[in-house]
Amino acid sequence: MEPSTNDSPSFFDRYAYAIKAVIIFVLMLVLLIPATLIQNIIWERRDRQNEATQEISSRWGGEQNITGPVLAIPYKGKSTYVYLLPENLKINGELLPEKLHRGIFNVAVYNARLQLSGAFNSNELLALNLPPSALDWEHASLLIGISDLRGIGNQVQMMWNGKNYAFNPGLVSNDLFDNGIQTPVSITPGDTGVLGGNFSLELGIKGSGRISFSPIGKTTTVGINSSWTDPAFDEAFPPKTRRVDDKGFAATWQIQHLNRNYPQSWEGKKFNIHSADFGIRLFMPAESYQMSMRAVKYAIMIIGLTFFVFYFIELSQRRALHPLQYALIGLALVIFYTLLISISEQINFTMAYLIASALTIGLIIAYTAAAFKSIRIASGIGATLIILYGFIYVIISAEDQALLMGSLGLFIILALIMYFSTTIKWDKLGQKNTNIQ
Numbered sequence: 001m002e003p004s005t006n007d008s009p010s011f012f013d014r015y016a017y018a019i020k021a022v023i024i025f026v027l028m029l030v031l032l033i034p035a036t037l038i039q040n041i042i043w044e045r046r047d048r049q050n051e052a053t054q055e056i057s058s059r060w061g062g063e064q065n066i067t068g069p070v071l072a073i074p075y076k077g078k079s080t081y082v083y084l085l086p087e088n089l090k091i092n093g094e095l096l097p098e099k100l101h102r103g104i105f106n107v108a109v110y111n112a113r114l115q116l117s118g119a120f121n122s123n124e125l126l127a128l129n130l131p132p133s134a135l136d137w138e139h140a141s142l143l144i145g146i147s148d149l150r151g152i153g154n155q156v157q158m159m160w161n162g163k164n165y166a167f168n169p170g171l172v173s174n175d176l177f178d179n180g181i182q183t184p185v186s187i188t189p190g191d192t193g194v195l196g197g198n199f200s201l202e203l204g205i206k207g208s209g210r211i212s213f214s215p216i217g218k219t220t221t222v223g224i225n226s227s228w229t230d231p232a233f234d235e236a237f238p239p240k241t242r243r244v245d246d247k248g249f250a251a252t253w254q255i256q257h258l259n260r261n262y263p264q265s266w267e268g269k270k271f272n273i274h275s276a277d278f279g280i281r282l283f284m285p286a287e288s289y290q291m292s293m294r295a296v297k298y299a300i301m302i303i304g305l306t307f308f309v310f311y312f313i314e315l316s317q318r319r320a321l322h323p324l325q326y327a328l329i330g331l332a333l334v335i336f337y338t339l340l341i342s343i344s345e346q347i348n349f350t351m352a353y354l355i356a357s358a359l360t361i362g363l364i365i366a367y368t369a370a371a372f373k374s375i376r377i378a379s380g381i382g383a384t385l386i387i388l389y390g391f392i393y394v395i396i397s398a399e400d401q402a403l404l405m406g407s408l409g410l411f412i413i414l415a416l417i418m419y420f421s422t423t424i425k426w427d428k429l430g431q432k433n434t435n436i437q
Helices: 015-062 123-129 194-197 288-297 299-317 322-344 351-371 375-397 402-421
Strands: 064-074 081-084 090-100 105-117 141-146 158-159 165-168 180-184 199-208 210-213 219-226 231-233 241-245 248-256 266-267 276-281
Touching: 015 105, 015 199, 015 288, 015 299, 015 322, 064 105, 064 199, 090 276, 123 180, 123 266, 123 402, 165 322, 199 210, 210 219, 210 299, 219 276, 231 248, 248 276, 266 375, 288 299, 288 322, 288 351, 299 322, 299 351, 299 375, 299 402, 351 375
Parallel strands: 064 210, 090 219
Antiparallel strands: 064 081, 064 141, 081 266, 090 105, 105 199, 141 180, 158 165, 158 199, 210 276, 219 248, 231 276, 241 248
16 A cells, blocks of 8 residues: 655645735834935935035025114103104115025025105103103114124114114113114104104015014015025014016015004013014025925835736735745835935935836836746736835825825825735735745
């Protein structure tokens, strides 16, 4: 009697694809480690860009905030001041932008030419219920707050009621702002009608990145124009009118005292005069680090879906890839992000994304064709990756609809995976196949 042979598959043969699925999943998690390191690289590059911005700003002038003029009147018998804001304030100006470079980093700077005009009204002091003798008009001062005095490019002089007042650095009080200029304006007691006259001054100032204004007038009107084509306006007080085109921008604001949280006059340090500031940022399309960071957050999806595609090809075509080959494909997907970061530092993000995607997809197509010995499979993988990378780009570009588009996209992808999984003969996977490695 001949001994019987047992041709039933072993445990590893029967569950080979399940074991491989576990290995692929673990490998996918391991590849998230270099993806996390890439996020650290992005933060490091962003820090270097900030250092470059700070270095240039320290020499040229930082972000500028213009507040004033404000009339400061000493309160007799107290070490404090009474502050009076203008009845109306009008600011017109032009920003002359430049791009300064430090290595590969660009910083937007500007020369601002501003004309300020308006008038004061002493009747606004009546709300304080102060006796006329309580104010020391002879030692009153006009104050203008300026964030970075290094940016002042001219001797600031103000014409007020036929008199010319030259400003000096420093402030008589830091109740309103920390940096600025001031000039004494001796007013004869009882002759406060002089406050009804108009004032005007010109201010040339250099700054970088952003310029903002404080709406200190009972009515504040600001008009700014520039040749910069990528302005970003503060949405707290959006412009009343705006024009942005390939020649630059022009914007106007009109803000009433009811739009802010402080009155026209008060004593001491009671209000934050910067609580209603508004302005313009010279937006640099160098948000590539932010876009790259968004892209890296989808690394798990790109790696996972790509591995899913290869795994389903294995199941449907009964052709196997070694786990090491999965690792090489995963590394190619991770290197995409370093390509994206480095290229986007040289050109705009969209072109960098296109180039990095083309290089990565091309490499994977060539490797797939060699691994499977099939141009057809490699072309299918390439088409899938093109759709996937295009989908990711749409998501990271659409900030407001990113969650909606991402959710719908993942739902569709899951539906496709579930559909293709029904075409696989799962009960046959445990059978021996000489093609499986």
